[in-house]
Structures are given as structure tokens and as C-alpha cells.
Amino acid sequence: AQSVTQLGSHVSVSEGALVLLRCNYSSSVPPYLFWYVQYPNQGLQLLLKYTSAATLVKGINGFEAEFKKSETSFHLTKPSAHMSDAAEYFCAVSDRGYSTLTFGKGTMLLVSP
Amino acid sequence: DAGVTQSPTHLIKTRGQQVTLRCSPKSGHDTVSWYQQALGQGPQFIFQYYEEEERQRGNFPDRFSGHQFPNYSSELNVNALLLGDSALYLCASSLGGGRAPTDTQYFGPGTRLTVL
Numbered sequence: 491a492q493s494v495t496q497l498g499s500h501v502s503v504s505e506g507a508l509v510l511l512r513c514n515y516s517s518s519v520p521p522y523l524f525w526y527v528q529y530p531n532q533g534l535q536l537l538l539k540y541t542s543a544a545t546l547v548k549g550i551n552g553f554e555a556e557f558k559k560s561e562t563s564f565h566l567t568k569p570s571a572h573m574s575d576a577a578e579y580f581c582a583v584s585d586r587g588y589s590t591l592t593f594g595k596g597t598m599l600l601v602s603p
Numbered sequence: 604d605a606g607v608t609q610s611p612t613h614l615i616k617t618r619g620q621q622v623t624l625r626c627s628p629k630s631g632h633d634t635v636s637w638y639q640q641a642l643g644q645g646p647q648f649i650f651q652y653y654e655e656e657e658r659q660r661g662n663f664p665d666r667f668s669g670h671q672f673p674n675y676s677s678e679l680n681v682n683a684l685l686l687g688d689s690a691l692y693l694c695a696s697s698l699g700g701g702r703a704p705t706d707t708q709y710f711g712p713g714t715r716l717t718v719l
Contacts, residue, residue, distance in 0.1 A: 499643075522704045533607065533693060533710035534646070541705040580645050589697055589706040590636060590659050593645030 492517040494564075494581045496594035504602050509553075509568040511597050513581030516562065523564045524582040524591065525555055534580065540564060551575070576601045605630055607696050607711035615717045616684050624679040624714045628696030635677040636701070636708060637669060640691040652677050653700040681716075689718045 497512040515521050522541055526534040538549025545557045555566045566579060578598050582591040608627045616622050628635050634653045638646035648661035652671035666682045675696075681688055692715075695708035 526710075531712070533712045534695075535710070536707055539705065539707065582645075584704040588651075588659055589634075589701040589704055589708060590648045590651060590661070591638075591646070591708065592648070595643070595645050 492583045494583050494594040496597050500598045502600040503571045506570050509571045511566040513564045522584045525566050526580045528578045571601050609711040613715045620684050621682045626677045626694030628675050629709045632696035632698050634697045634701050636695045637679045638693040651701050684718045691715050
């Protein structure tokens, strides 16, 4: 079964600093990978997804992620954090045959002024 | 364009009771998936409905059942509630029966169920 592991339940950065949220996947075949963001009392919003077309994927709100097969990683980055980025971020993988998602446990991003 | 809507927003039940949660998919979407998100955890897939049939199911007991209506809206039913069923229940919609793993799922705000 495919799975993802998110390293760090909480990440704290200062406003303007680099954001790096880590995600490693476990899959016997090339996976399809997603990053979602969840703001308080809201549902999940798709940030970006990897569909094997390009290893560097650009998403909304200035986020991007790079698929690295050799490291089995799909880390999420943003060059400069903004206060509005404070939220919980989930990495997810979809089954090869279907669109159902398996999520990691999430990483809470805290942004201080 | 209305997104995915869910009702009710919050619900409090006692052990042993039954509950029904409702979801209306994003306009034009025909596939509905349900997820359970326990506190401090990522969402877990419960099941997916397409053409009024359950197409995929996660590792949840038969106490969890669902239905999809001709207008694509969906219900999640949970019988014999347990304390461990307390969670945020998320509905997600997509297009095309869930057969493409790259399909984007659009999530609603969820229903928070508390079982006392």
C-alpha cells in the first residue's frame, strides 16, 4: 500500500523566511502526489499536484514542490513566508488506479512576525 | 460557482445513536468521497460514490454506510456510534467516477461530530 510520511508535526518560521515542509512517500511504483492546505474551520484546498509531467511543480500562493525519486521525497517550499500561510499542510498520495487519497498526519505551519 | 457544501456544521450525539451527514458536490461534479479526520490526524478515506453506487471503500466497518442521490448529492450514515467516531467528516467531490488518480478532489468545510 502506498503511504506518505510528513516529518515534523509543527514547523515555525519568521515572516519572510523560507518555508520547507517535508514529505516522503512509500510506493513500489511512481506515485501521484498532492499537497493540500487546511485553514482553521475550513476544508482542504489543493496547493499543487505531481502527475509525472514535470518534477518541479508550481502551485498556488507561491508554493512549489520538487519530486525526487532518488530520495522518495516531495517537499513543499515557499521562498518567503507570509502571516497568511499559517495553517495545516497535508501531503497525500493517490492510488494508481483511483483518485482516492491517502494522507500524511499533517504539519502545522506557524508564522511569527 | 458554489463549492462543496456540507450539513450540519456541528453535531453532538451519544453512544449508540445513529447519525446522518449530508453533502452537496461542486457544481458539475458527479463523484463524492467521504473522509474521516480524527483530531491531530490526516483525513482517512471512508468510501466513494459514483452513479449512485459505492465504488471504493476504505478500512471502515459496516456501521458506516452511504448513499448517493440522482442529483449527485450524498449522505453518510453511521450506526451504533462509538466515542472513537468523534471526528471531522469531510466530503470531497470530483468528476469522472474517480478512475483517474490525478483527478483533483474538492473538499467541503466538514461536519464536526462529537460523540458523548
